[in-house]
Amino acid sequence: MPDTATRIMLAAADAFAEHGFPATTTRDIASRAGLSPAGVYVHFASKEVLLFEISRRGHARARDLLVAAAEEAPSPTAALRALVGGFSRWHAEHFQLGRIVQFEFRHLSGEHRAEVIGLRKDIDRVLADVLRDGVRTGELDVEDVQTTALALMSMAIDVARWYVPGGRRTPESIERTYGDLAVRLARGAG
Amino acid sequence: MPDTATRIMLAAADAFAEHGFPATTTRDIASRAGLSPAGVYVHFASKEVLLFEISRRGHARARDLLVAAAEEAPSPTAALRALVGGFSRWHAEHFQLGRIVQFEFRHLSGEHRAEVIGLRKDIDRVLADVLRDGVRTGELDVEDVQTTALALMSMAIDVARWYVPGGRRTPESIERTYGDLAVRLARGAG
DNA sequence: GTCTATAGAAGGATAGAC
DNA sequence: GTCTATCCTTCTATAGAC
The missing domain is CATH 1.10.357.10 (Tetracycline Repressor, domain 2)
Known part of the structure; x- marks a missing residue:
């Protein structure tokens, strides 16, 4: 199991590739990574930083x-x-x-x-x-x-x-x- | 001067090309076309129809x-x-x-x-x-x-x-x- | 056919408990 | 480090006057 930050990046990459950056919600990323919406922000300051x-x-x-x-x-x-x-x-x-x-x-x-x-x-x-x-x-x-x-x-x-x-x-x-x-x-x- | 529907399409094309579809707001399109936000919907049912x-x-x-x-x-x-x-x-x-x-x-x-x-x-x-x-x-x-x-x-x-x-x-x-x-x-x- | 005003929903990001 | 709850903003689209 990769660490949480890596899991978030993989989840975000899937979502960005599927919907594009602006149409991807942080809630979608969090959900794909198995986290609550807030969980993402412990590891990345913003959606843009993730991109x-x-x-x-x-x-x-x-x-x-x-x-x-x-x-x-x-x-x-x-x-x-x-x-x-x-x-x-x-x-x-x-x-x-x-x-x-x-x-x-x-x-x-x-x-x-x-x-x-x-x-x-x-x-x-x-x-x-x-x-x-x-x-x-x-x-x-x-x-x-x-x-x-x-x-x-x-x-x-x-x-x-x-x-x-x-x-x-x-x-x-x-x-x-x-x-x-x-x-x-x-x-x-x- | 092109008719209003054409002006809206040109405005939308500019905006979509610059920001991409999801990141473009209907307000931006309307403003570029010289209309109020509501003015767009007289000519097009939705942003997606415009695209x-x-x-x-x-x-x-x-x-x-x-x-x-x-x-x-x-x-x-x-x-x-x-x-x-x-x-x-x-x-x-x-x-x-x-x-x-x-x-x-x-x-x-x-x-x-x-x-x-x-x-x-x-x-x-x-x-x-x-x-x-x-x-x-x-x-x-x-x-x-x-x-x-x-x-x-x-x-x-x-x-x-x-x-x-x-x-x-x-x-x-x-x-x-x-x-x-x-x-x-x-x-x-x- | 255009406006002002706003409904109604959703999103990014944060607060604070645990 | 993760959660629940939520703030605050912004957005699409509509209502209704003119």
């Missing part, structure tokens, strides 16, 4: 995943495949967390938003660096690195919006297909 | 745009470029409407959601048909038509999430770049 904690941890985990994938890959092409494939798979496996991270962002307070933006820039940079590496070695052919990186991130992020567990597409098949698509996109007409 | 009307019209316009682009194109490759480029540009030019259409969907009532889903299937089919056409003629090389269509739609739809007017990227440059990326993605290694 922030979930967002911060989610972003940090996604970033660590990407950095590790980039470092382990033997070539820019392999790194590109691992990055986009892995990020896409992550957004399928953790589609609830992904939705919160990507789509509830605007409901963070100014200060909290700024901190999360920093993590986002780290994430964007990892992919752009891989593309630049590949262009330098000649493996990849990309006209506009920034925009191509953005488009690839869009493909992966959007998985969280449409993914339904138990559907035709599995996280593994998404990883494979999206990794392939990324390489096709960045290798050009050959 | 539905905006969503329905937005989807229908996007669909008409795509169908027209597909019909006018002289070849599957040209159609693919026009479709993805045009859809991406639309999500930049109408990023507010795009956000509502794509990200406030879950707040529609069951009946209204079903009607919008029908429009979405039309939209998805247009792109999948173009890819299939191109595979048949041999112009395009796509392994999984459904998933490739989905990934291309993701690229375009996600523009509404990140686009900021007045930024480095214009709707025109997005149209060009994303149209090119789509062709690269579907033409394969050549």
Whole structure:
């Protein structure tokens, strides 16, 4: 049994993913965590702080995943495949967390938003660096690195919006297909 | 000066795009439209009906745009470029409407959601048909038509999430770049 | 068709007992 | 650290005058 604070975060993540942040009530969160409405406030100062904690941890985990994938890959092409494939798979496996991270962002307070933006820039940079590496070695052919990186991130992020567990597409098949698509996109007409 | 119902819809679209549906108050909508809080209900039965009307019209316009682009194109490759480029540009030019259409969907009532889903299937089919056409003629090389269509739609739809007017990227440059990326993605290694 | 006023419900957060 | 009870605010939607 995880500790109470963790249970509350898991309950809140479920609720936020299902209804969105503003439409989620603290009563719903408390009830999912097996607490009274007041019980939440012993562990978190407000509903917004709860969103922030979930967002911060989610972003940090996604970033660590990407950095590790980039470092382990033997070539820019392999790194590109691992990055986009892995990020896409992550957004399928953790589609609830992904939705919160990507789509509830605007409901963070100014200060909290700024901190999360920093993590986002780290994430964007990892992919752009891989593309630049590949262009330098000649493996990849990309006209506009920034925009191509953005488009690839869009493909992966959007998985969280449409993914339904138990559907035709599995996280593994998404990883494979999206990794392939990324390489096709960045290798050009050959 | 547009009629009052239209003014209310425009005001609501602004507010929904800025705060999301649940966090938007009917008072805010009324105030933006230059009405008292009660004035809205003469024209729309509820806040949810307002969201539905905006969503329905937005989807229908996007669909008409795509169908027209597909019909006018002289070849599957040209159609693919026009479709993805045009859809991406639309999500930049109408990023507010795009956000509502794509990200406030879950707040529609069951009946209204079903009607919008029908429009979405039309939209998805247009792109999948173009890819299939191109595979048949041999112009395009796509392994999984459904998933490739989905990934291309993701690229375009996600523009509404990140686009900021007045930024480095214009709707025109997005149209060009994303149209090119789509062709690269579907033409394969050549 | 627009207003003022308000009903009626629900939500975020706190007080204070245990 | 958890509960019950509740404060206070805010919200959607309606009533009824004009």
